[in-house]
Amino acid sequence: MEELDMPHNILMPRIMEVGGGALDRLPGVLAALGVQRPLIVTDRMMMELGYVDRAQGLLRDVGMVSDVFADTVPEPTERSITAGVEKMRQGLANGQGFDSVVAIGGGSPIDSAKAIGVLAHFGGEIRDYKFPHQADQSGLPLIAIPTTAGTGSECTRFTIITDDTVDEKMLCVGVGFMPTAAIVDYELSLSVPxxxxxxxxxxxxxxxxxxxxxxxxxxxxxxxxxxxxxxxxxxxxxxxxxxxxxxxxxxxxxxxxxxxxxxxxxxxxxxxxxxxxxxxxxxxxxxxxxxxxxxxxxxxxxxxxxxxxxxxxxxxxxxxxxxxxxxxxxxxxxxxxxxxxxxxxxxxxxxxxxxxxxxxxxxxxxxxxxxxxxxxxxxxxxxxxxxxxxxxxxxxxxx
Known part of the structure; x- marks a missing residue:
């Protein structure tokens, strides 16, 4: 264990909403961060459960526009996030596109969203961010909404993406992967098998x-x-x-x-x-x-x-x-x-x-x-x- 009197770099989400029904506070979180056009990154199961429709409805009610990338996969790979990165880049390029990322799901959608946000904003390939490289700058605001009680990815500076070419899970680290906000609503975990x-x-x-x-x-x-x-x-x-x-x-x-x-x-x-x-x-x-x-x-x-x-x-x-x-x-x-x-x-x-x-x-x-x-x-x-x-x-x- 490191000495307790040494300085330690502590990173945390800027905003955390915790408790049953916290998802309803998504519009307020986005407003507090000064953004209103998120890309929602999720998976097909979250679509089927209605969580994405619920989130988009909350945003529509206050005049916020959102789009969805729902093709993330369990244990995300470089290949699986490519379409999401391209969708994010196209939105950024037109000047009126996405200004933030909302991740809804378990660790895989949240990890995918982290990588998509960093790559779309800073460029490069995900292997460029493999440890010991540090993504040491914040990109677009990321709001992480976990639906499982497990990875803790909503509160970490890490993402794990597999390099398809060599079957290697790459640990990617840095402030760029730390969510700006986390909405921790345990009610979203009630449907987990x-x-x-x-x-x-x-x-x-x-x-x-x-x-x-x-x-x-x-x-x-x-x-x-x-x-x-x-x-x-x-x-x-x-x-x-x-x-x-x-x-x-x-x-x-x-x-x-x-x-x-x-x-x-x-x-x-x-x-x-x-x-x-x-x-x-x-x-x-x-x-x-x-x-x-x-x-x-x-x-x-x-x-x-x-x-x-x-x-x-x-x-x-x-x-x-x-x-x-x-x-x-x-x-x-x-x-x-x-x-x-x-x-x-x-x-x-x-x-x-x-x-x-x-x-x-x-x-x-x-x-x-x-x-x-x-x-x-x-x-x-x-x-x-x-x-x-x-x-x-x-x-x-x-x-």
Whole structure:
């Protein structure tokens, strides 16, 4: 963990509207930012659920004009955002076009919107913004409206876009990717199915844990991470089994945003570094690949940060103050395995990945994980061989 008396760069949305019904405040948020002609970036499911029609209706009621790009895909790629970038550029070129971006959906539409806004405004290709490059200037105002309690992308300076040509998930970082405003309305998550609820919920839990144990952790990120864990720990199982439980949905949505603030400041670590290549090679949803990895990577990392992991165990309710740190970390690993079992998280084989393809990809996945920079934030920093061994552990691990 970094020294607490060092300065830390903290980025947050300028405006946050939080709570049930917050979507209704979209016109006021745009007005406060001095914009009125947004491009709404979303996906087909958000169109079918009526969320986009609702947002456009709110804007029409106050005389604001909007258009929609609804062709984002899960786990966005450079190819999948090209049409959105072109639509945004055409609007900017005519002088009376779009002056802002509104993202509605889970992490994939929000990540797509971030990339579309930056590329349309500043130009270049998304690989030009791959870490360690920093998008260090703000572009068009971006208003992020999450519909899942998971990625926290509405509160982060990151976006993840896959380079189609080499099957590599690129981590892109900088102030240009930080939303100007976030509208966090838990009611939008009530329609999320159980599988997505589980995967995005474990993603949020992973964000909080990794931010807290990260070598870049700081006093600000610690408080956000602990608050997130205290919200997510008791409620993740509830929302999985009781999708209409509004109090649990609200807690999860708030927890996910707090976890986003935490890891935007402290960065993620080894779980995310290893997760991205699994998604790129085998098209496993991001939260699900995190869930596959979390117990094994936690067990591997504990020896370098036992006290911090013990605090995580207590924050999520897996241990209490009476447990020693050594007992608490054992309970943490047990809880993470139990959570995967209860939420029916498949291992790689059960997901449908062939053993031969998994083994063939191990070395490249390890290289890509290290290149992302995230493993360097881990309490225990692995080399490529140790990452390969962890991938093998995950293959054999009973979920």
């Amino acid at each position: 159980a599988r997505v609820t589980a995967d995005t919920g474990i993603d949020a839990l992973t964000h909080a844990i990794e931010a807290y144990v990260s070598r870049k952790a700081n006093g600000f990120s610690d408080q956000q991470a602990l608050a997130a864990m205290r919200l997510i720990g008791p409620n993740l199982r509830i929302v999985y089994h009781e999708p209409d439980n509004r109090a649990a949905r609200e807690a999860m949505m708030l927890g996910a945003s707090l976890a986003g603030l935490a890891f935007s400041s402290a960065s993620v670590a080894l779980v995310h570094g290893m997760s991205r290549p699994i998604g790129a090679f085998f098209h496993v949803p991001h939260g699900l690949s995190n869930a596959m990895l979390l117990p094994a990577v936690t067990r591997y990392s504990i020896e370098a940060a036992q006290q911090r992991y013990a605090t995580c165990a207590r924050a999520i309710g897996a241990a209490n103050a009476a447990n020693s740190d050594a007992a608490a970390v054992r309970l943490l690993v047990r809880e993470l395995l139990a959570l995967n079992t209860e939420l029916e998280v498949p291992g790689p084989a059960a997901y449908g990945i062939s053993r031969d393809k998994w083994q063939a990809a191990l070395d490249t996945m390890a290289e890509q994980a290290l290149a992302s920079g995230s493993p360097g934030n881990n309490p225990r920093v692995p080399d490529a061989g140790q990452i390969v061994a962890l991938y093998e552990t995950v293959w054999h691990q009973r979920m």
